[in-house]
Amino acid sequence: MGGFQKSKPPKLGIFYICELYFITEVDRYFVMNPTPKKVTVIEQLISDIHNYNINHHTRELYLHAHFDSDGDYVDHKMSVTFVKNINLLDSQNNKNILVHMQTNGGSWGDGMSIFDSVRFIKSPVTILAYSQASSMSGIILQAADKRIMTQDCELMIHYGSINMDENALAAKSVIFHNEKNSKRMLEIFAKRAINGKYFQDRSYNLRKTMSFIDSKIKQNSDWYLDAEESVYYGFADGIFGQKGFESFAKIRSGRKKINF
Numbered sequence: 001m002g003g004f005q006k007s008k009p010p011k012l013g014i015f016y017i018c019e020l021y022f023i024t025e026v027d028r029y030f031v032m033n034p035t036p037k038k039v040t041v042i043e044q045l046i047s048d049i050h051n052y053n054i055n056h057h058t059r060e061l062y063l064h065a066h067f068d069s070d071g072d073y074v075d076h077k078m079s080v081t082f083v084k085n086i087n088l089l090d091s092q093n094n095k096n097i098l099v100h101m102q103t104n105g106g107s108w109g110d111g112m113s114i115f116d117s118v119r120f121i122k123s124p125v126t127i128l129a130y131s132q133a134s135s136m137s138g139i140i141l142q143a144a145d146k147r148i149m150t151q152d153c154e155l156m157i158h159y160g161s162i163n164m165d166e167n168a169l170a171a172k173s174v175i176f177h178n179e180k181n182s183k184r185m186l187e188i189f190a191k192r193a194i195n196g197k198y199f200q201d202r203s204y205n206l207r208k209t210m211s212f213i214d215s216k217i218k219q220n221s222d223w224y225l226d227a228e229e230s231v232y233y234g235f236a237d238g239i240f241g242q243k244g245f246e247s248f249a250k251i252r253s254g255r256k257k258i259n260f
Contacts, residue, residue, distance in 0.1 A: 196234015
């Protein structure tokens with residue numbers, strides 16, 4: 001009598017078992033590691049700005065302390081991040097780089113690393129200072145080809161502080177080194193300020209300009225200037241929003257200045 005015969009289940013050979021094990025492990029991997037969500041262009045841009053302080057599309061950098069830092073001061077982490085970012089943009093082309101700066105003073109060495117990186121790249125750099133350009137950040141501002149301050153930003157110049165926890169011989173070395181840094185600071189400010197209206201009207205040379213700045217610091221300890229005074233004395237080139245500096249496009253125009 002005809003009919004269908006019940007088939008026997010296939011034998012599970014070693015290859016079949018291995019294949020089954022492989023498929024099971026692959027499935028388990030994707031359960032534990034789901035396919036990451038595709039990041040949109042705007043999401044990537046926001047991530048770059050907030051996590052890496054750079055917008056490479058518009059050639060803008062953001063100079064401020066990292067959010068996990070104790071204070072808003074120039075330090076090693078801020079310095080190395082900035083140096084990497086500005087050299088990356090300079091390697092792409094030599095168009096203007098706009099730096100948005102909002103930071104207090106901080107480490108001399110780390111600040112001078114930022115200062116020199118701005119000076120020696122081929123791209124012209126505009127620094128737009130927000131809130132304050134105090135101490136080390138005021139020095140950094142002088143490195144820019146175009147130095148712009150917001151209307152309510154202030155600049156403060158003073159001599160840096162030193163720690164004297166070492167023995168007498170080491171303390172003497174620290175004082176000598178600090179005096180060298182102080183002279184370098186005066187030179188940086190004077191070389192930019194000498195073209196300001198105050199010093200131009202009086203035909204001050206570099207030596208007299210340095211002497212004037214030194215006397216102001218010794219008189220006030222911390223010499224504070226508002227945005228208009230900063231422009232008058234030659235520590236800034238303009239105030240954002242005023243004639244000639246009305247927009248980002250306006251403050252980004254210009255060529256690379258000669259290094260000093």
